[in-house]
Structure formats: C-alpha cells, structure tokens
Amino acid sequence: xxxxxxxxxxxxxxxxxxxxxLVWDVLRASDGHMSAEEVCxxxxxxxxxxxxxxxxxxxxxxxxxxxxxxxxxxxTRRFFEVEEEVPHHHLVCERCGSxxxxxxxxLGSLHLTLAKGQGFAAKQLTIFGICDTCxxxxxxxxxxxxxxxxxxxxxxxxxxx
Amino acid sequence: xxxxxxxxxxxxxxxxxxxxxLVWDVLRASDGHMSAEEVCxxxxxxxxxxxxxxxxxxxxxxxxxxxxxxxxxxxTRRFFEVEEEVPHHHLVCERCGSxxxxxxxxLGSLHLTLAKGQGFAAKQLTIFGICDTCxxxxxxxxxxxxxxxxxxxxxxxxxxx
DNA sequence: ATGGCTATTGCAATAAATTCGCATCAACAT
DNA sequence: ATGTTGATGCGAATTTATTGCAATAGCCAT
Numbered sequence: 001x002x003x004x005x006x007x008x009x010x011x012x013x014x015x016x017x018x019x020x021x022l023v024w025d026v027l028r029a030s031d032g033h034m035s036a037e038e039v040c041x042x043x044x045x046x047x048x049x050x051x052x053x054x055x056x057x058x059x060x061x062x063x064x065x066x067x068x069x070x071x072x073x074x075x076t077r078r079f080f081e082v083e084e085e086v087p088h089h090h091l092v093c094e095r096c097g098s099x100x101x102x103x104x105x106x107l108g109s110l111h112l113t114l115a116k117g118q119g120f121a122a123k124q125l126t127i128f129g130i131c132d133t134c135x136x137x138x139x140x141x142x143x144x145x146x147x148x149x150x151x152x153x154x155x156x157x158x159x160x161x
Numbered sequence: 162x163x164x165x166x167x168x169x170x171x172x173x174x175x176x177x178x179x180x181x182x183l184v185w186d187v188l189r190a191s192d193g194h195m196s197a198e199e200v201c202x203x204x205x206x207x208x209x210x211x212x213x214x215x216x217x218x219x220x221x222x223x224x225x226x227x228x229x230x231x232x233x234x235x236x237t238r239r240f241f242e243v244e245e246e247v248p249h250h251h252l253v254c255e256r257c258g259s260x261x262x263x264x265x266x267x268l269g270s271l272h273l274t275l276a277k278g279q280g281f282a283a284k285q286l287t288i289f290g291i292c293d294t295c296x297x298x299x300x301x302x303x304x305x306x307x308x309x310x311x312x313x314x315x316x317x318x319x320x321x322x
Numbered sequence: 323a324t325g326g327c328t329a330t331t332g333c334a335a336t337a338a339a340t341t342c343g344c345a346t347c348a349a350c351a352t
Numbered sequence: 353a354t355g356t357t358g359a360t361g362c363g364a365a366t367t368t369a370t371t372g373c374a375a376t377a378g379c380c381a382t
Contacts, residue, residue, distance in 0.1 A: 036340080051362070053340085076237070108274055113267060125286060
C-alpha cells in the first residue's frame, strides 16, 4: 500500500491480494523498467510462493488501469514501468542496450508535427540509436559495417548478436 | 535478382542460393514490414522446401549487410523491411496496430535536440500512439480507460488483447 | 562439363517468453 | 464465522527464435 493504487483496485471492485500489492511495490521501488521475470524474482524474495503467470496477469491488470505502462524497448521481451505523471520516452542504445529517458517536453514540436502531418497522436516514443558512451568508444562492439563476409580469409565471426 | 543485393552477396563471398534470392525478393515486393514467418510463407509459395530457420539466418545476414533493417514495432515479434535510401520512422497505432511512416526529415530538430541534450545519435524511432482513424472513432476499441473492472455487474470483457 | 571444397540448408531438438485451463484458495460482503 | 466467486498456483500448451549436425549444393579450378 505504497500508493493510491491499492485504493484504485478496491474501488473498482478488484480484490486486494498480497501478490498484487507486491508486484506494484516492486515496480514502484524499481528505478526503471522490468521484465515480468524480474518482477517475479523480486517479489519472490518476500513472497516466495508467487507464480510467474500471476505476475503476468497482475501486470496486465495494472496496465489496463493505467497504473503501469508497457514500454517498447525491443522485440522478444516485454518491459513494464510505473506510469508517471510527467510523460517520458526512451532512448535505447543499439550497441550496449542501455536505456535513457527523455522528457516529453524536450521533444520540441514533434507532437505538433505529427498531429498536423499525419493526424497521429503520439503517446510513447522509443528511439534507437547510439549512446554517447558507445560513440566515444569508436566503431568497435557490435560489428559496425565495414568488412563483413563469410569465414573466407581471416574474418572471424565479426557479426555476433 | 531484383537488385544489386545479389551482386553484393557474391562480391562479399557469400553464395547466391535460391533461398537467399527469394527472401530478398519477397521483402522487396512487400510494401511494408514482415515477420520471419510471413517471409517464409511467402517464399514457400514458389519454393516450398525452404525452412524457417533458413529464413531467420538469411534475414540476419541481410541485416548484417545493411540490405535489410529490423524494425522495432513492439515486443513478442520481430519485423524486417528493406533498408531504403531515405530513412523513415514508424508510427504504430496502439489501437488498431496500423503502421505508418514518417520521413526522417520531417522530424524537425529532434536529432539535434537529442544529440545536444543527451549525446544520443538517433537512428530509428518508433512512435506509439493513436492514428487519426481510430481517434475519429472515439474511445471505443481497446478498452479506453473509463469504466473497467472485474466482471462485477454488466461489464463484459471490455479489455481484450 | 566435372569434381572438390566447404558454405548453406533442412530438420529436429532446444530454449525463452507468454498464455491457458482448471482445481484450489482466499478476499470481502454479509 | 460463512458463503460467493474472483484470484492464484501449477502444469501443460503456444509462440517465436536459436542451435547442432548431417546432407546438399554453390562456386572455383581444372
């Protein structure tokens, strides 16, 4: 009961279970975004009995109630975070995977541009690119673009994940 | 052999197999983004023997060679599209799932803002929101926000997928 | 055109993430 | 305290993606 969330749940007729409370608490305590598995692991430290499927169901519910939002940080995994008052967006580094935030207000006229140009109401942006740290490291890391090719001569597997 | 792609492959020492050619052709013929499964199904119509794992491996290769790029349209599935000369970004409607394009140049000063503010070099944006069509339809569709709740009174399952 | 070297492929097994059915359990109103 | 019924745990089923390996087939040299 760290928040009005519990009240919200009850007011809407949902039962207030320890599982739900804990999932919420864990997400609130977290600084950033968590996968369902991470949430589950965290919750289990104080409530060992919780099951991953319950976590999924709870997350789904919280998203439905706009207490939590699902971020879009890439394929093959879902991430969740507490829905905050000041909207923000995500900068995902394609090289190191780090995730930074940008405040919505720092987007300039983007909303207006999209609204005018395409009639699109932007809610959440995910911006993929290269963070300053990785850029500083030069073009090492995840196989830049230069000399790729089959294991013809001496080019190892320069194209990992 | 619809493009320089085949030449690129051979020049780099990769073998030119029908599977690779067909995956490339299918992607080129497609208007938008395709999942690996969709590509596979398409290719199979003219080359029934191709296997999904080959499709994955081919897509990975084409991405590596910057002939194809992986788009980031949401979790739980990967999508691919031919890498085009003029960069564009994606507007994904959270309600109907439609995907529209925005030209990079229409983003205004966003690149500059991100570069200055966070030292971040943006490459690909995915913008989630509501498209004009859905907005016009009012707040029906994917359970807006108003009256959600357990199956208490007469509220059906207004919150499907 | 032929043959050999080895990159590629197909297939099946595997892995990871998420969902579903159902019997049991426990919130909450009475 | 008790009943009603929504919520949970568990295992099985799905979906999506990856990997090992033997068989196949490009491509170069002949």
